[in-house]
Amino acid sequence: MEIFNHNSNVPFLHWRKISIVIAALLMIASVGLLLTRGLNYGLDFTGGISVEVKYDRTIDIGDVRTALDEAGIENPVVQSLGGSRQVLIRLQPKADGKDGAAGPGESASARADKVAASVMAALKKERPDAVESSHSFVSPQVGDELKSDGSIAAIFVIIGIGVYLWIRFERRFAIAALLTEVHDTLVTLGVISLVQREFDLTVLASVLAVIGYSINDKVVVFDRIRELFRLSRKAEPEEILNRSINTTLSRTIITSLFTGITMAALYFIGGPQVHGFAITMLIGIVVGTLSSIFVASPILLWLGVSKKDLMPQTKDNPELARRP
Amino acid sequence: MSDFPRWKYALVALVLLFGIVYALPNAFPPVPSVQVLATHGAPLDASVKQKVADALTAQKVSYSGLAIEGDHLVADFPNADVQAKAADVVKGALGDNYTVALNLASTVPGWLRAIHANSMPLGLDLQGGVHFLMAVDQNAVVDKQEERYADDIRSLLREKNIRYESVARNAQRGQGIGVVLRSAADRSAATDAITTEYPDLLVQDGASTGDRFLLTASVKSEKLRELALATIRQNTATLRNRINALGVSEPLIQQQGEDQIVVELAGVQNPAEAKKVIGAIATLEYRAGIGYPGDPRAVEAARTGNVPPDANLYYQRGTNQPVLVSKRIIATGDELVDASSGVDQQSGTPKVDVTLSASGAKKMLDFTSSSVGKPMAVVYVETVYDTKIVDGKEVHIPHTTQEVISDATIQGVFGKQFQTTGLNSPKEASELALLLKGGSLAAPMNIASQSVIGPSMGQDNIEKGLRAVLLGLGLVLLAAAIYYHLFGLVADIALFFNLVILVAVMSMIGVTLTMPGIAGIVLTLGMAIDANVLICERVREELRNGSSPHAAIRAGYDKAWSTILDANVTHLIAALALTTMGSGPIKGFGVTLLIGILTSMFTSVTVTHAITALIHGNRKLKTLSV
Numbered sequence: 001m002e003i004f005n006h007n008s009n010v011p012f013l014h015w016r017k018i019s020i021v022i023a024a025l026l027m028i029a030s031v032g033l034l035l036t037r038g039l040n041y042g043l044d045f046t047g048g049i050s051v052e053v054k055y056d057r058t059i060d061i062g063d064v065r066t067a068l069d070e071a072g073i074e075n076p077v078v079q080s081l082g083g084s085r086q087v088l089i090r091l092q093p094k095a096d097g098k099d100g101a102a103g104p105g106e107s108a109s110a111r112a113d114k115v116a117a118s119v120m121a122a123l124k125k126e127r128p129d130a131v132e133s134s135h136s137f138v139s140p141q142v143g144d145e146l147k148s149d150g151s152i153a154a155i156f157v158i159i160g161i162g163v164y165l166w167i168r169f170e171r172r173f174a175i176a177a178l179l180t181e182v183h184d185t186l187v188t189l190g191v192i193s194l195v196q197r198e199f200d201l202t203v204l205a206s207v208l209a210v211i212g213y214s215i216n217d218k219v220v221v222f223d224r225i226r227e228l229f230r231l232s233r234k235a236e237p238e239e240i241l242n243r244s245i246n247t248t249l250s251r252t253i254i255t256s257l258f259t260g261i262t263m264a265a266l267y268f269i270g271g272p273q274v275h276g277f278a279i280t281m282l283i284g285i286v287v288g289t290l291s292s293i294f295v296a297s298p299i300l301l302w303l304g305v306s307k308k309d310l311m312p313q314t315k316d317n318p319e320l321a322r323r324p
Numbered sequence: 325m326s327d328f329p330r331w332k333y334a335l336v337a338l339v340l341l342f343g344i345v346y347a348l349p350n351a352f353p354p355v356p357s358v359q360v361l362a363t364h365g366a367p368l369d370a371s372v373k374q375k376v377a378d379a380l381t382a383q384k385v386s387y388s389g390l391a392i393e394g395d396h397l398v399a400d401f402p403n404a405d406v407q408a409k410a411a412d413v414v415k416g417a418l419g420d421n422y423t424v425a426l427n428l429a430s431t432v433p434g435w436l437r438a439i440h441a442n443s444m445p446l447g448l449d450l451q452g453g454v455h456f457l458m459a460v461d462q463n464a465v466v467d468k469q470e471e472r473y474a475d476d477i478r479s480l481l482r483e484k485n486i487r488y489e490s491v492a493r494n495a496q497r498g499q500g501i502g503v504v505l506r507s508a509a510d511r512s513a514a515t516d517a518i519t520t521e522y523p524d525l526l527v528q529d530g531a532s533t534g535d536r537f538l539l540t541a542s543v544k545s546e547k548l549r550e551l552a553l554a555t556i557r558q559n560t561a562t563l564r565n566r567i568n569a570l571g572v573s574e575p576l577i578q579q580q581g582e583d584q585i586v587v588e589l590a591g592v593q594n595p596a597e598a599k600k601v602i603g604a605i606a607t608l609e610y611r612a613g614i615g616y617p618g619d620p621r622a623v624e625a626a627r628t629g630n631v632p633p634d635a636n637l638y639y640q641r642g643t644n645q646p647v648l649v650s651k652r653i654i655a656t657g658d659e660l661v662d663a664s665s666g667v668d669q670q671s672g673t674p675k676v677d678v679t680l681s682a683s684g685a686k687k688m689l690d691f692t693s694s695s696v697g698k699p700m701a702v703v704y705v706e707t708v709y710d711t712k713i714v715d716g717k718e719v720h721i722p723h724t725t726q727e728v729i730s731d732a733t734i735q736g737v738f739g740k741q742f743q744t745t746g747l748n749s750p751k752e753a754s755e756l757a758l759l760l761k762g763g764s765l766a767a768p769m770n771i772a773s774q775s776v777i778g779p780s781m782g783q784d785n786i787e788k789g790l791r792a793v794l795l796g797l798g799l800v801l802l803a804a805a806i807y808y809h810l811f812g813l814v815a816d817i818a819l820f821f822n823l824v825i826l827v828a829v830m831s832m833i834g835v836t837l838t839m840p841g842i843a844g845i846v847l848t849l850g851m852a853i854d855a856n857v858l859i860c861e862r863v864r865e866e867l868r869n870g871s872s873p874h875a876a877i878r879a880g881y882d883k884a885w886s887t888i889l890d891a892n893v894t895h896l897i898a899a900l901a902l903t904t905m906g907s908g909p910i911k912g913f914g915v916t917l918l919i920g921i922l923t924s925m926f927t928s929v930t931v932t933h934a935i936t937a938l939i940h941g942n943r944k945l946k947t948l949s950v
Contacts (some may be wrong), residue, residue, distance in 0.1 A: 001807050006868060054780070057628060112774065113595065136775030153901045160897040168890055184514040197407070202840050205902060205910045209847060209917065212898025220858065223887040251861045255854045258803060262796035262850030266843060267796060273449065273839040283849065307826035 004250040016298035021294045023031045027183055028191025040241060042200030043090055043224050045147060047140030049112045051119050056129040063126065071122030073115075079198065081272035086133070086270075087121055096164045112137030150204050154185070157211050168311060171304040177218050180296040184214045188284045197276060204257040206280035212260070213281075214288030217252060218296045224248050225300070226310050235307040241297045249293070256289040328937035336934045338927070342822055346828035349432040349443040356407035356591075357429035358414055360397040360422050373397060385410045389429075394569050400429055404452065404591075404779035426591035427574070430557035444831045445574075446590075447838030447912065452592040452779035454598055458563070459772040460583045465555045466498050469543055472661065472681050474501045474508065475523065477518060477541060479682040483821065484517050486510050500542025502530070511537040545852065553581055555767050558569040560585050561758055563602060568903050584772070594778050602771070605734070607657040608760060612691065613648035613699030614730055622646040636731060638703060649701045649728060654691045659684025663760035665753035668745045669763075674753035678760065682740075688737035700732040789842035796846045800853055808860045810949035814935045815856035815928070822920075822927040830917050841912035843876065848920030851928045853892070855928030861886040863950050865924050873945035881933055888929060896921050 012019075042291060043050045053064075062080050064087050064110055068076045076088040116135040123130040165174040188210055192199060229235050267278035289306040331869040360376065362368040373392060376399060380387055386409065389400035399414070401407040406424060415424045428451065432443060448455050470493050478491045481503075505511045515527050526548040530538030542679045543551075556579055561583060564577045592598055614632070615621055619639040624630075624647035631637045637756035659886040661679040668675040680688055691700075707724050731750035732744050752839045801819065826848065830837070871879060899921060902914025940948075 001809070003807075044463045047417035054781075060472070094893060123560035128946070132778065133781040134775060136455075136773065136789045137457070138769075138773040139771075141459070142772050154906065156904070157898045157901040160901070164897060172766075185338055194390055201909045201912070202843070205615040207912045208898060208902050208910075212895045212917075215894045215898070216854070219891045220887055223890055227883075248861075254807065254857050254861075255851075258800050258853045258857070259847070259850035261799045261803065262846050265799060266792045266846045269788060270843065270846070271785060271839075273785055274789075274792070277840065277843045283417075293719050318336065 002250070004253065006247075006250065008246050008249065009242070010246060010249075012245050013238050013298060014254060014294060015040060015294075016301065020298050023183055023291065026187050026190070026311050028184045030193070033190045033193040034186075037196070039189070039193055039199040040196045041143075042198045042203075043136060043138050044201045045143040046092065047138045047143045047200065048090060048092045049115050049135070049137050050088060051116045051135040052081065052133045053087050053089065053120070053123060054131050054133045055085045055087075055127060056131075059087060059127065059130075059302050060084075061087065063091060064123065067122050067126040068119065071125070072126065073119060073122060076119075079223035081275075087097060091115060091119075103190060119193055119280070124131060135154065140219055144276075146179045146201070146204075150208075153208060154211070158182075158209060159247060160218040161211075163258060165222075167221070169226060171307070172305045173226075176296055176299040177215060177222070179299050180291050181211060182293050183295060184284065184287050185211060186278065190282050191283045193257060197279060200276060202274065203280050205274040206277045206284070209281060210284030210288060212283060214291065217255070217288050220249050220251065221245060221292055222300075225297070225305075229310045232307075237301055237305055237307075240306075241301055243299055251287060256285050260285050327642060329936060330525055332930065333934055333938075336931055339825065343828040344442045344824035345436070345439070346832050347824045348416070348829055349436050349441050352431045352433070352443060354428035354430050354443070355400045356402075356404050357389075357398050358407060358411050359401045359420065359425045359427045359429045359728075360399075360414060360632075361395065361425070362422055368392065368395065368397060368422075369923075376414055379413050380410060383409075383413045386508075387412055398427070398429055398786070404783075407591075408779075422457050428591070432864070435811055440832075442831060442834075444835060444837040445828070446782070447787070447836045447841070448588055448590060448775075448777050448782075449592050449839045450789075450837060452777045452780045452782040453588060454592050454595040455589075455773075455775045456587040456598070456602065456771055457580075458559075458585040458587060458596075458602070458769045460556055460559050460585065461768045461770070462552050462555065462583050463497060464767045465551055466543075466548065469548075469551060470501060473522065473541065473543065476522065476682045477501060477503060477688070480517055480521055481514060482805060484513070485849055486514050486517065488514070493602060494540070498542075498548070500526075502541050503539050503541065505537045505539065506535055508532070508537055511539055514540060553840070556582065556585065558877065559767065561771060563587065566602065567598075575946060585769070591779075595774060599771065599774075602769075607703060607705050608660070608729070609656050609703045610654040612654065612695065612704055613701040614648040614650050616649040616699055617643060617728065617731055618644040619648065622648045634724050636726070638701075638726050638728045640731065641704065641729045643783075647701065647728050647731060654700070655680060655684040657689050659687075663757045665750065665757040667750070668743070671745060671942075674747040674750045675743045675746055676747065676753050676757045676760065677741065677743045679741050680739070685740035689737065690736055692737045692739075695734050698734055700729055700734050701728050702760070703727070704729045721881060763896055785839050789839060793823075793846055793849070797849055800849060804838040804853055804856065808856075808950055810939070811860045811863065811932075811936070814932050814939070815853060815860070817935060818856070818927040818931040819849065819852055821931060822924050823849060824917075825921050825923045825927065829923060832910045833919075834917075836907060838912040840909040841916045844913040844916030844920065847929065849925060850918060851895075852920070852924030852928055855884070855924065856932060858887055858891075859929070859932065860950055863948065867948060873948045874942065875942060876948060877936060881929070885929065888925065892921055 061080055064078050065076070068078070073091070077087045077094065079090075080086065081088050084217065112135070116132065120130065120132050122145070158181060160176050161181070165177050185207065188207060197203065213214045223246055224247060225241055229239045229246055232240065263278045263281045263285065266274055267282065272277060360368070360372070362372075369392075370588070373390060377390055380399070384481065385401075387399050389398070391398055391779055391802055399410065401410055409422050411426055418424070420739070430437070430443065432441070436442075474491055481488050481491070487506055487510060489506060491503050493500060494500055494502050502513060505514055511529065511532075515529070518541055520526055522541075524544055525541045526544050527539060527541045528539050529616065532538060546900050560577060560579050564575075567575045567577060567587070567589070574590065576586065578586045580586050587602065589598055612636050620766060621729045625632070625648060626635050632648065634651055636651060638647055638649055639645065640647055659681045661674055661681050665674065665676050667673070703726055705724060705726050730744060744756070747756065758776050797819070801816045804819070806812065806816050808815065823845070826845065850948055859880055863876050866876035866879045868872070896918065899914055899917040900911055903918055
């Protein structure tokens with residue numbers, strides 16, 4: 001069975017001006033979104049208190065807000081957690097968070113327990129079937145550390161991959177891959193910002209996984225580019241690049257489809273814990289696949305890749321040594 | 325003309341066998357159980373077992389197993405709710421001489437355990453419990469050290485008859501101690517004295533004006549680092565000791581970075597009790613002893629409640645014997661600088677070396693001069709704060725417990741350094757050293773984050789996670805078989821084994837399974853098929869270009885391999901970065917991804933190649949089903 005015509009020769013690079021402009025606009029829009037709306041950081045990053053509540057029967061978010069409001073609990077963030085019977089309530093620690101507790105290191109976390117108890121009391125008053133499934137407390141200081149940890153990890157990934165590609169391929173490939181990578185990461189974050197999906201640790205993990213996934217995609221295309229350059233005698237870069245995208249097209253799409261299927265399964269039945277993760281991966285897969293086709297190669301062409309850049313030194317290429 | 329060597333077949337067969345055996349334990353889910361341990365030398369025998377059985381029956385708590393295993397009694401229950409109720413019942417029935425802990429009893433058959441095949445431990449999000457992140461106040465350590473050195477320098481200068489104007493800590497933390505002297509000669513004498521006595525101090529001349537000659541003694545940076553590490557190590561050890569007293573089975577207490585400790589207590593639902601123990605403050609007091617543990621006078625005092633006015637009645641830790649201790653405090657834990665265990669060269673018995681600060685040493689010297697041959701007791705004082713709400717305000721009510729941790733006879737006159745010898749075992753010595761230090765050096769800690777996860781939520785998560793893995797796997801298997809026919813089926817077999825081997829490796833390493841880890845498994849399954857897609861597409865291409873089937877298979881595998889390698893190495897770099905991130909959930913995901921990439925490279929390429937070679941082997945082929 002085949003979905004794609006293997007002899008397809010879509011002139012992807014012919015549209016490179018359009019595709020790059022679109023990519024650039026998407027990036028600018030994403031940066032704009034991140035600057036204006038920002039990310040809806042979860043408890044892991046902001047510090048504060050969160051309470052997860054389960055109901056026996058369906059519950060309306062509005063009712064939960066009302067119940068909390070009546071109990072005098074200020075500025076709660078109420079979200080539904082997959083389905084209509086689970087809600088997550090987040091509260092920011094008050095600015096006057098130092099209530100001079102005499103206990104050693106007890107104050108903040110003891111207060112968290114108390115707040116969780118009062119939240120539950122307020123909800124039970126309205127709906128006796130409310131049950132607390134978990135509550136957590138995170139000090140803001142931990143959140144700051146996570147932010148820096150996350151940024152360091154992302155930078156580490158990008159540099160590591162760049163160095164590897166530089167060694168295995170060539171300087172221009174590394175640059176093109178990293179630029180596309182930055183595009184993918186920014187656009188994925190932009191979409192998360194647009195839908196105001198809560199950004200927690202699992203989402204951060206999936207953003208880093210998206211980086212891994214999408215680079216994987218680019219490498220397959222680049223690999224083919226290298227191969228075709230080496231094989232063909234008259235190598236017109238544009239034509240080579242186009243042929244590479246076309247020959248790897250079915251693989252690019254099939255793999256995205258398969259990975260997408262598993263992530264959709266995770267999203268629909270994996271429960272609220274992994275929602276953010278699955279949705280981020282799905283966004284990343286779409287963005288990464290499109291950029292493998294429309295963005296990475298045009299950048300490569302602009303950087304001026306040519307046949308002689310890729311002519312291998314025979315000693316480290318057994319494949320070439322085997323050829324007559 | 326199969327181009328697949330025999331040794332590779334053997335390797336594939338071996339790895340698959342290993343995968344099946346080591347993944348197998350995960351098919352035996354652990355059951356909720358309650359563990360009973362005897363303390364204070366109480367018996368643990370058939371009568372206790374009977375007592376527990378009677379109590380459970382009386383309260384209508386159904387149990388599925390009850391047995392004595394080695395030094396503890398284990399009772400198994402159908403679910404976590406029954407387990408929690410049973411724990412309360414058993415606690416009530418047995419009283420204070422037994423610790424009752426919630427546990428998960430393994431149901432893995434003995435022959436698997438014998439070859440170290442165990443199931444993956446479940447993370448808190450999959451079994452419920454409490455998680456704390458403790459922040460250690462490293463600044464307090466620096467403060468304490470500098471204050472101590474300031475103290476010590478003062479007494480050193482007095483001892484050496486060097487006149488000084490003042491000795492005080494500098495304004496900024498970590499900047500050392502400023503000493504003001506009256507002449508340049510005094511200053512150099514002081515410098516010499518301090519450098520010889522305290523090699524950990526860096527002594528530098530400061531500015532001098534008229535008759536004020538300044539010198540700065542600061543703690544060397546490597547020493548400060550060493551102190552910070554020692555502090556966190558010790559805090560971790562102290563926490564472990566305290567938590568063990570709580571009776572939580574298999575607690576996780578882990579150092580993270582330079583100032584954080586992660587504590588995870590599975591199965592504990594009420595963090596208040598755990599927090600009380602974790603937040604306890606311990607100190608110790610060296611006091612003059614009146615008798616020895618178990619003395620007739622002490623036993624009498626314990627029986628009648630008539631304690632002499634100048635004494636306190638305490639109990640010895642471990643043996644629980646009554647002992648009378650004088651109210652006179654010689655030195656406190658704050659004055660203890662270090663305690664370490666070792667072996668006494670003369671008697672060959674385990675010992676503990678103790679070092680006191682200058683002020684403590686002076687008091688100790690005064691006391692021992694007049695008390696050779698008399699007992700000296702070490703009293704361990706632990707303060708736990710209960711938080712209660714009174715009139716809408718939080719009130720912390722301290723509860724203090726005191727026990728005697730060591731009671732020894734003073735053999736000679738000593739001050740700054742002395743040792744306690746004649747301990748029964750190296751373990752006892754190291755425990756005593758830890759207790760002594762635990763009461764003194766450990767820096768204050770506070771809880772930086774905490775989460776409580778209910779047991780039902782854990783159960784939910786496991787079910788959902790498992791369903792997601794199976795559904796994701798099923799869909800991919802189906803899609804691959806439809807799209808790539810026979811080659812797709814081969815890839816399916818490999819993908820299934822990939823899951824098996826991944827689980828086996830995770831179980832072997834002992835990776836804790838968490839919800840993000842499960843997400844990582846699902847993602848791995850989705851991406852593992854990529855290698856097969858690359859191979860199949862290549863084989864199709866070769867066939868289109870007119871290769872014979874055998875040549876197509878060979879070329880397909882050959883050409884796809886370099887692509888697969890490049891694509892996976894870059895992916896590995898990303899997974900590595902995830903594992904280096906300190907925090908729990910991300911790490912779990914990263915480790916799973918890392919192992920998954922490695923196993924998938926093996927299964928997608930080597931295993932499929934083996935199966936393909938088996939099928940197409942030496943037959944003449946007209947077409948390939950791909």
